[in-house]
Amino acid sequence: MIAVTERPIVAAIVVHGPDGSVAASSHERRGVGPFFWYAEVAEAASGTHRAGLGNGPEVHACDEFRVSDERRRVRERTDDVVWPVEWSWERDTEALYSAWVEKLFDDPLEAQPSWNGLSAVLGDPARNLLHDHLGLGEDSGRQRLVLEPDCADLPFFLRAYFAWKVGLPFGFSNCTRGGRFGAPRCSQWHTNLDPPREPGDDLELMRRFLKRDVGWAIHSGSARTPADDDRTDLYLTKVAPASIRPGAVYADPYGHTLVVVRHVAQTSESAGVLLAVDAQPDGTVARKRFWRGNFLFALDPALGGPGFKRFRPIVFERRALRALGNREVERSAEYGDFGLDQHAGGVEGFYDAMDDLQNPTPLDPARALREVIQALDEQLRTRVRSVENGRVHVAENPAVIRMPDGAEIFETTGAWEDFSTPARDLRILVAIDVVRAFPARVERRRERFAMPAGKTPAQVRAELEALLVSETAERRFSYTRTDGSDWTLSIADVFARAAQLEIAYDPNDCVEVRWGAAQGSDEAATCTRRAPAQQQARMEEYRAWFRERRRPPRE
Numbered sequence: 001m002i003a004v005t006e007r008p009i010v011a012a013i014v015v016h017g018p019d020g021s022v023a024a025s026s027h028e029r030r031g032v033g034p035f036f037w038y039a040e041v042a043e044a045a046s047g048t049h050r051a052g053l054g055n056g057p058e059v060h061a062c063d064e065f066r067v068s069d070e071r072r073r074v075r076e077r078t079d080d081v082v083w084p085v086e087w088s089w090e091r092d093t094e095a096l097y098s099a100w101v102e103k104l105f106d107d108p109l110e111a112q113p114s115w116n117g118l119s120a121v122l123g124d125p126a127r128n129l130l131h132d133h134l135g136l137g138e139d140s141g142r143q144r145l146v147l148e149p150d151c152a153d154l155p156f157f158l159r160a161y162f163a164w165k166v167g168l169p170f171g172f173s174n175c176t177r178g179g180r181f182g183a184p185r186c187s188q189w190h191t192n193l194d195p196p197r198e199p200g201d202d203l204e205l206m207r208r209f210l211k212r213d214v215g216w217a218i219h220s221g222s223a224r225t226p227a228d229d230d231r232t233d234l235y236l237t238k239v240a241p242a243s244i245r246p247g248a249v250y251a252d253p254y255g256h257t258l259v260v261v262r263h264v265a266q267t268s269e270s271a272g273v274l275l276a277v278d279a280q281p282d283g284t285v286a287r288k289r290f291w292r293g294n295f296l297f298a299l300d301p302a303l304g305g306p307g308f309k310r311f312r313p314i315v316f317e318r319r320a321l322r323a324l325g326n327r328e329v330e331r332s333a334e335y336g337d338f339g340l341d342q343h344a345g346g347v348e349g350f351y352d353a354m355d356d357l358q359n360p361t362p363l364d365p366a367r368a369l370r371e372v373i374q375a376l377d378e379q380l381r382t383r384v385r386s387v388e389n390g391r392v393h394v395a396e397n398p399a400v401i402r403m404p405d406g407a408e409i410f411e412t413t414g415a416w417e418d419f420s421t422p423a424r425d426l427r428i429l430v431a432i433d434v435v436r437a438f439p440a441r442v443e444r445r446r447e448r449f450a451m452p453a454g455k456t457p458a459q460v461r462a463e464l465e466a467l468l469v470s471e472t473a474e475r476r477f478s479y480t481r482t483d484g485s486d487w488t489l490s491i492a493d494v495f496a497r498a499a500q501l502e503i504a505y506d507p508n509d510c511v512e513v514r515w516g517a518a519q520g521s522d523e524a525a526t527c528t529r530r531a532p533a534q535q536q537a538r539m540e541e542y543r544a545w546f547r548e549r550r551r552p553p554r555e
Helices: 091-104 118-122 153-166 202-217 326-331 346-358 365-396 406-410 415-419 422-436 438-444 457-474 491-496 533-547
Strands: 002-005 012-016 022-026 035-038 047-055 058-067 114-116 171-175 186-191 234-236 249-251 257-264 273-279 284-289 307-311 314-317 320-323 476-480 486-490
Touching (some): 002 047, 002 058, 002 091, 012 035, 091 153, 091 257, 114 118, 118 153, 118 284, 153 202, 153 257, 153 273, 171 202, 365 415, 365 422, 365 438, 365 476, 422 438, 422 533, 438 457, 457 486, 457 491, 486 491
Antiparallel strands (some): 012 047, 047 058, 114 284, 171 186, 234 307, 249 257, 249 307, 257 273, 273 284, 476 486
């Protein structure tokens, strides 16, 4: 049982069995808006149960439901649509969606969870509140859904999966990818009520719908549509906790997308944290924290409209589905959060606004610096997994992986997409710049920090720069070299190798080169493979993109 509310009330969820005894209960309130309570009855007796949310004599909500001895389908089969619409997207169903997403990726804050594909998450009944909800064996049976979305697909797969389970409408568009002559634009809207192209049972219809219809249509331009465009699947939100919530989508200007999964509120002891998940070409789904190194932001009409977005509400009118436009969302009592304020203050204004959202109370400067170093640490450890995947692949498949031309190194298909790291490395270079510049940022934005009494901003900056040196020297991680041995690096080592990391993304190079090992060093002694000379020359040609921390526009 799950209870969801927009208000931070003090309450508990209690489930009574058919005999009146308490079958399950929980006082734990989760989330930072919406808020939810979760209780599970491991072995429910058949008969009528009652669930309630309340605090002593004050009851906020209650409901009765029956548990049957027989396993049966939740809904009748449908042949003319992928699934029927039984509910509508409103405040309550959006809150339930947010709670479902948060529970799906729930892990301790200090963990760095990752999964081998989305199916590994959906197939876990402890995470997925809708596990096998339809009674089709859709998450655990022999014919279960196996979903391997890339970063662009992930938010659409999650939204469609939830809509399918609950009976909500879902739609998606065919969009252009955009390029130097304009941002992505969308047309040809499709929904779950479109007649299937081929017959099949409910599970087969959904499998084809996700993998072929949605999967083939959604790409890196689908979320980067212009901020003021109405013909889009996602709309730009205001910078507010009620909008940037679990299930919201972050579209960066270069085509990467993430899904917000948790907002950890600031306390007197710790900074606020916004967590999101993304999917990588190798199938990995991993959790990331919001910060400038993971969430790139740039304003360029050719790149489209980056920022935090939400799926457009879909309404049923005149026997057809329709997505609300921007002004309709803005006027809606259920939503009301369309806005362009993410773009109003430029790049620095965006990051300043996000700082204010996560930490309304000024932060201790030293603690804040350690937070950004921790974020970079997590980012580097994620790169360790990506480079290791490439090492294993090359060991098993020694043929040279073809390197695409120009901007396609960031966006292609095949082994290069799976095992190269140009986009990740560009983000790490940006992240290094952010960490290095943090002491100066504290001096510039002194009003956002709890500056120590009796010290000038210049003195605080000097202390932070000294702390930066010590912290980056102490924080270490290891990677596996070509011969299988481990080599340890510090974050300070990575700082010193920033120039080498501008040309370290080619999976045809040995892992030692990909971590910037100096030629002739002990670290590089185990390197037995280099990228072809032609590929090395092209990386030198493209080096300016990485040195200038920018991605080239699509042709």
